[in-house]
Amino acid sequence: MSFTINVNGSTHSVDVDGDTPLLWVLRDVLGMTGTKFGCGMALCGACTVHLDGSPIRSCITSIDSIGGSSITTIEGIHATATGARIQKARIDREVPQCGYCQSGQIMSASALLASNPSPTDADIDDAMSGNICRCGTYVRIRQAIKQAAAG
Numbered sequence: 629m630s631f632t633i634n635v636n637g638s639t640h641s642v643d644v645d646g647d648t649p650l651l652w653v654l655r656d657v658l659g660m661t662g663t664k665f666g667c668g669m670a671l672c673g674a675c676t677v678h679l680d681g682s683p684i685r686s687c688i689t690s691i692d693s694i695g696g697s698s699i700t701t702i703e704g705i706h707a708t709a710t711g712a713r714i715q716k717a718r719i720d721r722e723v724p725q726c727g728y729c730q731s732g733q734i735m736s737a738s739a740l741l742a743s744n745p746s747p748t749d750a751d752i753d754d755a756m757s758g759n760i761c762r763c764g765t766y767v768r769i770r771q772a773i774k775q776a777a778a779g
């Protein structure tokens with residue numbers, strides 16, 4: 629079945645089954661491998677992308693549920709004001725270790741700042757609680773979000 633989706637401002641036509649997860653379409657059909665597969669069950673956050681600006685788990689989001697919504701991935705987040713600030717702060721704070729979780733972390737953090745420019749520690753913990761980092765970079769993740777929020 630053919631679907632037309634908008635990813636990072638570009639339109640793509642893809643021919644896949646309707647129940648195909650968006651994560652599979654991004655990685656295997658469109659070759660956008662920045663979004664990661666972790667658990668496949670909405671438990672780790674590695675696959676987080678934005679749908680109309682809100683973070684979603686692309687591993688459990690079927691392609692036929694997207695409709696005309698705009699998708700933003702890690703490949704396009706630098707073009708948003710909050711995404712650019714989050715990415716710079718993560719470099720400044722040397723947040724990543726292995727890096728595997730970081731795409732999803734950046735997507736959740738940038739969505740948080742877009743909706744809440746001055747998040748408290750509790751706001752950050754709440755927004756980021758679904759993004760698991762096996763390397764334990766949580767302290768620096770929070771520091772980077774606060775730096776990005778400070779501008």
Ligand code: FES
Binds near residue numbers: 670687
């Ligand atoms: S791969 Fe989607 S939440 Fe883990």
Ligand code: FES
Binds near residue numbers: 726727729760761763
């Ligand atoms: S940096 Fe390694 S899992 Fe988060």
